[in-house]
Amino acid sequence: MSLPISPGDPYGAVPGGAYEAPRSAPAQPVPGYPLRPRPSAPEADETGADARYAAPEQPVCQVCCGSPATEVAVRHHQGLLLFLLFRKQKGRFCRTCGTALFRGLTARTLWQGWWHPLSALIFNPLTIVVNLRARAKINHLPEPGYDLLGTRRDPGKPVFRRPAALVAVVPAAFVLYVLSALVVG
Template sequence: MSSPVHYVTVSIPADEIIGYLWADDTTVDLIHRSASSSDAYEAGAEWYRKAQDARERGLAPLGVLTLLSREPGAGPVTGATGVDAVKDLARTVTPEDDRRLLDQLDRDNAAAWRELGDAYDALTDEDRTITWGGGRTSARGVTHVPFPRYSEPLKRVVRALSGVGAVTPEHRWADNPLPEPAPDGRLSPADAVRAATTIVRGEHFSDGTIAQAVGNGLLHAVVTALRAWYAEQRATAPGVCRFCGGSPAAHVAFHAHRGLVVFFGSRRTDGPMCLTCGLAVYRAYTTHTLCMGWWSPLSLFVFAPLTLVRNLLAVRTVKRLPAPGPGTLGPRYDPGVPVHRRPRAYVALVPALWVLFMVVTGLTGLTGGA
């Protein structure tokens, strides 16, 4: 069991915690916070130097902490059950740590993100199959160190990770464990940056780090998380289409309705859309409603007509937009032919003719009765 210790929290001027100076009866040391920035890590060396200088002047360990607790950026002297408790504090990861890593991503470099997507999508099973060279002993008794042979398409993906800023000195990968995907195979965007940095930089010190990430699915999780993050950033950016990343775009909502005898359901897609993608969604949803939106009483008289009117109003906004510029998120939706040229849309004539028939029959009955 660890003996009780005392510690002082030390921070840089930006209020980021550097780490914890701790002391017991004989020792004063610094535990860096593992998720801190590179600036904080470098500042920790100065705090450690101050502690050692005070110790060399003859101050007892607890006296060192008391002295340094009066310095700007230092917290009060606090007790802990042991060094392990202080180490647990140092392993804390804050939302600010995640934001700092995400700030390293080059969200404005559309070409780099397109390259990452294209490079990864082009990978084949053969590209992911990694063979090893070396490992043989020559006639003179010299053994060559084994090394992985990566395909050029896989190397392209690795370069693309650096291109989008996912390999960053802001993550001290050697001091932190390799992130693991959740049970569903997902990584948070910040953990994707941590993993990408560890995978790419770790390969320089331990051959096969990339091979292991390919084999266990970590590389897939990294690229998937990064692409999803970028798509979300572009989708929420003003004036950028949520589907293709082109601009200009307008914020609109399209609906589709389906009636099933006594049940019915609706679907909504909203967000910024360019002229091309907006027309595609409008035509698809309106055609679906014209075909499937009538087959319950409430759908026939309320929901289907209301859905069609709402879509007509929304598409007017989209049609005012000029043709969009190049997309940055991927292929642009194909609007296809107009609604009136789609055979499924004319299914709507069935309930319309039925209603007309009922009206005419009712009027005829009234006339005959008169």
């Protein structure tokens, strides 16, 4: 046997129950939350939007919801003996999460990106320069506020204090040696 559900109740309250009484809308606004008056014609700009009442939209970080954030793409290059791999992480990041992403991907690029001839001469240095431009964009942001979700990334050590980045010294020295031999000889 099924009980009839009243058409005005989306939760299916049982007729005759405690929640059957219809609720009336309050005639006055809730105390403490007055309605804002509509702007008059002189206050509105030529587009019709009122600047005093418009809430500014500020992008938030897609990792920790920190604000402010900026749209940035950080790249990673991996040069294998036969193949070249290119990866990119694009999104809105706050200063802390963007720094962590930059440091992680750039350190991986520094030790994985030299093992193909084209990578060593062209693609790896180009990836590092593009990442430095992304880092400059991230550096212009102020520090984000308190991390409400607890998901903010830890920036960790700077790039050249990581052991993975120090591996890049050997191939980079070899590339500089070959380039200097080509120029001199």
